[in-house]
Amino acid sequence: MQPTIVIAGRPNVGKxxxxxxxxxxxxxxxxxxxxxxxxxREGDANIADLHFRAIDTAGLEDAFDESLPARMRRQxxxxxxxxxxxxxxxxxxxxxxxxxxHFASWLRTLSVPVVLVANKCEGxxxxxxxxxxxxxxxxxxxxxxxxxxxxxxxxxxxxxxxxGGVAPPPEEEEAxxxxxxxxxxxxxxGRPNVGKxxxxxALIGDERxxxxxxxxxxxxxxxxxxxxxxxxxxxxxxxxxxxKARISEKLEQLSVGDSLRAIQYAxxxxxxxxxxxxxxxxxxxxxxxxxxxxxxxSLPQVTGVSVVTVSALTGKxxxxxxxxxxxxxxxxxxxxxxxxxxxxxxDVVARHPPPLAxxxxxxxxxxxxxxxxxxxxxxxxxxxxxxxxxxxxxxxENSLRDQFDLAGTxxxxxxxxxxxxxxxxx
Ligand code: GDP
Ligand code: GDP
Numbered sequence: 001m002q003p004t005i006v007i008a009g010r011p012n013v014g015k016x017x018x019x020x021x022x023x024x025x026x027x028x029x030x031x032x033x034x035x036x037x038x039x040x041r042e043g044d045a046n047i048a049d050l051h052f053r054a055i056d057t058a059g060l061e062d063a064f065d066e067s068l069p070a071r072m073r074r075q076x077x078x079x080x081x082x083x084x085x086x087x088x089x090x091x092x093x094x095x096x097x098x099x100x101x102h103f104a105s106w107l108r109t110l111s112v113p114v115v116l117v118a119n120k121c122e123g124x125x126x127x128x129x130x131x132x133x134x135x136x137x138x139x140x141x142x143x144x145x146x147x148x149x150x151x152x153x154x155x156x157x158x159x160x161x162x163x164g165g166v167a168p169p170p171e172e173e174e175a176x177x178x179x180x181x182x183x184x185x186x187x188x189x190g191r192p193n194v195g196k197x198x199x200x201x202a203l204i205g206d207e208r209x210x211x212x213x214x215x216x217x218x219x220x221x222x223x224x225x226x227x228x229x230x231x232x233x234x235x236x237x238x239x240x241x242x243x244k245a246r247i248s249e250k251l252e253q254l255s256v257g258d259s260l261r262a263i264q265y266a267x268x269x270x271x272x273x274x275x276x277x278x279x280x281x282x283x284x285x286x287x288x289x290x291x292x293x294x295x296x297x298s299l300p301q302v303t304g305v306s307v308v309t310v311s312a313l314t315g316k317x318x319x320x321x322x323x324x325x326x327x328x329x330x331x332x333x334x335x336x337x338x339x340x341x342x343x344x345x346x347d348v349v350a351r352h353p354p355p356l357a358x359x360x361x362x363x364x365x366x367x368x369x370x371x372x373x374x375x376x377x378x379x380x381x382x383x384x385x386x387x388x389x390x391x392x393x394x395x396x397e398n399s400l401r402d403q404f405d406l407a408g409t410x411x412x413x414x415x416x417x418x419x420x421x422x423x424x425x426x
Pocket of ligand 2: 190191192193194195196197198199276277278279280310311312313314
C-alpha cells in the first residue's frame with residue numbers, strides 16, 4: 001500500500017512545481033500569479049524507488065469569503081484527512097512569512113507527521129530564509145529547488161524517516177552512533193536589539209559584527225566559523241532577519257516577553273535559552289522566578305530547557321553558554337536502542353492501557369523504534385493509532401522524555417499503522 005503525501009503551503013511557494021517534478025508530468029499549471037491552479041491534483045509520484053500518492057493543494061486556498069489562513073486550513077484539512085505525511089513548503093527566498101508561521105503552528109497540533117521543505121534553495125539568496133525556518137518548530141528544513149530538481153535525495157531521506165520506514169535493522173542500530181560530520185551549527189535567534197551581535201562578538205572575542213542601538217543594524221545572516229576548544233562551530237547571527245520592529249528598551253519586555261515570543265515557535269530545535277543584559281537586572285531572583293513561571297506556561301514542550309543568564313557586555317557567565325549548548329546538542333542527537341524502547345513500550349502500556357476506541361475496539365501498540373535523531377523522532381506501530389486520544393499521546397511523550405532523559409528537547413512521536421516492520425520483511 002503506497003503512502004499518501006500532501007503538498008501544502010501558502011500560495012506561490014512552489015507546490016505545483018514540486019508536484020510536477022514528483023509526478024513527472026506537466027500536469028498542474030505553474031504561474032507567478034498566486035492561486036492560479038484551481039483544482040486539487042493527485043498523481044502517482046516517486047523519488048527514485050520511493051513510490052507514493054501525491055496530492056497538490058495549490059489553488060485550494062483560492063476560494064471565496066473567508067480569510068486566507070482560514071481557507072488554507074479548511075481546505076488542507078480535507079486533503080490531509082487520509083494523509084500519511086504532509087510536506088510543508090515555504091519559499092526560502094522570501095523567508096518565513098506570518099502565513100507560514102500560522103500554517104506551521106496549526107500543523108504541529110495535528111497528529112500527521114510533517115516534513116518542512118525549504119523551496120527555491122538554488123543559490124545563496126535562500127540561506128537566510130533557511131535558517132529563519134527553524135523558528136517554525138518543525139525541525140531541519142529540507143533544502144530543495146523544485147524548479148531545478150536539486151535536493152531530491154534529501155527529500156527522499158526525510159520522507160522515509162518521517163514515515164518510520166528506514167530504521168536500521170535492530171542488530172545494526174547501535175553501530176550508527178558516529179559523530180555527525182561538519183561543524184555544529186549554532187544559530188543565535190531573538191528579537192532585534194537583545195544583544196545577539198554583541199554576544200557573538202563576546203564569544204569569539206572579535207569585533208567582527210557591527211553592533212548598535214538601532215534594531216536590525218546587521219542586515220544579513222552572517223556565519224562565523226569558530227573553533228571552540230577544538231570543536232568547530234558555525235555561529236549564525238540572525239540579526240536583521242526579522243523586519244525592523246519597535247522594541248522598547250524596557251528590560252522586562254526584552255528579557256521575558258519579546259524573547260519568549262521570539263522562541264515560542266522554536267520548540268523543535270535543540271534549545272538553550274540565553275537571558276542577556278542580566279547586568280541591568282536589579283532583583284535577579286525575582287526576575288528568575290518570573291522567567292521560570294513564564295517558561296512553564298509558554299513552553300511546556302521543552303520542559304527542562306537550560307536557562308543561562310549572561311551579560312554579553314561585561315562578559316559575565318558567558319562560559320556557561322557552550323557547555324549548555326553541547327548538552328542540548330547531545331540530547332538532540334540521542335538514539336535510544338530499539339530493545340530499550342520496546343521494554344519501555346510494554347511497560348507504559350501495561351501501566352496504563354490505551355482507552356477503547358469509540359467502536360469499543362482495542363487499540364494495541366505493538367512496536368516502537370527511533371527512525372531518526374535531530375530531533376529524536378519515534379515511531380510507534382499499532383492497529384488503530386488514529387483512534388488514540390491526544391491525552392494518551394501526551395502520556396507516551398512525557399513518559400519517553402522521562403525514561404530516556406530527553407529533557408529540554410522537543411521529541412516527535414509518530415503513530416503508525418502496522419506491526420513490527422522487521423518481522424513483516426522476514
Ligand atoms: P504554488 O502556488 O505553491 O503551487 O507555486 P507554483 O508551483 O505555482 O510556483 C510559484 C512560482 O515559484 C512560479 O513562478 C515558479 O516558477 C516559482 N518556483 C517554483 N519552484 C521554484 C524553485 O525551486 N526556485 C525558484 N527560483 N522558483 C521556483
Ligand atoms: P542585536 O540586534 O540582537 O544584534 O543586538 P546588538 O548586539 O546590536 O545590541 C543591541 C544593544 O544592546 C547595543 O546597544 C548593545 O551594546 C546592548 N547590549 C548588548 N548586550 C548587552 C548586555 O549584556 N548588557 C547591556 N546593558 N547592554 C547590552
